[in-house]
Amino acid sequence: MSSIARIGVLTGGGDAPGLNAVIRAVVKSAYNNGIESLGVEDSFDGLLEHSRCRTMTPKDVRGIMRLGGTVLGTINTGNPFSGIVETSEGQRAYADRVVEMFHRLGLGALVVIGGDGTLAIAHQFAERGVPIVGVPKTIDNDIVGTTNCFGFDTAVAFATDAIDRLHTTAEAHRRIIVVEVMGRYAGWIALHAGVAGGADAILIPEIPFRLDAVVERLRERDKWGAHFSIVVVAEGAFPAGGRLSLIEEATAGHVERLGGVGARVAQQLQALTGKETRSVVLGHLQRGGAPTSFDRVLATRFGAKAIDLVRQGEFGTMVAFDPPDIIARPLAEVVGKTKTVPPDSDLLLTAKALGITFG
Numbered sequence: 001m002s003s004i005a006r007i008g009v010l011t012g013g014g015d016a017p018g019l020n021a022v023i024r025a026v027v028k029s030a031y032n033n034g035i036e037s038l039g040v041e042d043s044f045d046g047l048l049e050h051s052r053c054r055t056m057t058p059k060d061v062r063g064i065m066r067l068g069g070t071v072l073g074t075i076n077t078g079n080p081f082s083g084i085v086e087t088s089e090g091q092r093a094y095a096d097r098v099v100e101m102f103h104r105l106g107l108g109a110l111v112v113i114g115g116d117g118t119l120a121i122a123h124q125f126a127e128r129g130v131p132i133v134g135v136p137k138t139i140d141n142d143i144v145g146t147t148n149c150f151g152f153d154t155a156v157a158f159a160t161d162a163i164d165r166l167h168t169t170a171e172a173h174r175r176i177i178v179v180e181v182m183g184r185y186a187g188w189i190a191l192h193a194g195v196a197g198g199a200d201a202i203l204i205p206e207i208p209f210r211l212d213a214v215v216e217r218l219r220e221r222d223k224w225g226a227h228f229s230i231v232v233v234a235e236g237a238f239p240a241g242g243r244l245s246l247i248e249e250a251t252a253g254h255v256e257r258l259g260g261v262g263a264r265v266a267q268q269l270q271a272l273t274g275k276e277t278r279s280v281v282l283g284h285l286q287r288g289g290a291p292t293s294f295d296r297v298l299a300t301r302f303g304a305k306a307i308d309l310v311r312q313g314e315f316g317t318m319v320a321f322d323p324p325d326i327i328a329r330p331l332a333e334v335v336g337k338t339k340t341v342p343p344d345s346d347l348l349l350t351a352k353a354l355g356i357t358f359g
């Protein structure tokens with residue numbers, strides 16, 4: 001067991017329901033093991049100023065498990081070194097300052113809760129000798145090495161509820177409704193919510209789509225008297241031979257903003273089928289609100305495991321869900337990769353067996 005007296009904890013990247021549950025578990029487990037927790041505000045940026053680091057005790061995390069967002073604040077610019085640090089010299093100076101402040105604050109370890117971008121930066125700090133434990137977070141569920149990230153179950157539950165509601169209005173008006181969900185590189189939310197909500201077509205980034213296949217499926221439904229349909233589209237889905245739909249191009253330090261594929265698919269389906277079609281974007285509603293009980297439990301287990309790893313001195317690692325266990329994986333094995341839906345995914349094949357088309 002290591003004799004660490006003080007750790008830092010921070011959240012980076014887009015928020016996900018369950019962040020506060022992880023923070024709570026980290027603070028409580030650390031406290032119960034005689035370790036002081038310093039909450040660092042706004043991702044790595046907070047480490048640069050003493051005033052943005054605060055001691056947290058179990059009293060400070062009381063009642064936060066059920067809250068969405070993060071009490072520590074976060075930054076999601078696509079550049080975890082914050083949007084203002086755009087040159088490589090600027091980034092090096094920033095990183096040096098983070099390492100210096102880590103030591104000046106008397107920290108023995110840093111628990112970094114974040115998605116692929118934040119964990120990649122955490123890995124760089126780990127390689128520079130900063131004792132890091134990562135906790136994987138993204139509603140997209142596309143981090144390699146863990147079956148689930150917290151936040152995914154909540155996002156799927158929300159999207160499923162939305163699809164249920166859209167079903168009734170689609171049927172009443174004999175319309176096609178296209179539902180755009182999040183999923184930048186991976187179609188996990190679309191696949192799970194599409195199957196759970198009984199969608200007729202699911203379009204995901206892993207399978208460039210052809211709308212004729214979707215039209216054929218919708219016509220078949222018409223033949224057997226189902227004059228309405230639900231099409232679920234991941235924001236990162238794109239047509240075969242076509243391009244991603246963007247709201248904003250990438251700029252230095254910022255990844256491109258995706259959006260618009262749902263509206264485009266709806267417009268084209270209306271033209272191809274002659275049926276009235278509407279589109280709905282679920283957007284950030286999927287990231288807000290209270291985490292499901294599954295996500296609360298997972299987040300709590302992740303937070304407690306992170307402190308176990310700190311105590312055992314197992315740094316440069318990420319906690320991961322390998323059902324039924326929570327395990328540690330080397331950060332080096334998981335960063336820079338994306339867990340996409342494989343073509344032989346059991347759920348994908350099940351959906352196809354049920355007649356759902358992927359375009």
Ligand code: F6P
Nearest residue numbers: 014076138139140182183184258
């Ligand atoms: O990475 C999670 C995610 O929800 C993506 O699906 C989406 O593209 C992105 O975040 C949007 O994040 P923001 O609006 O914070 O830039």
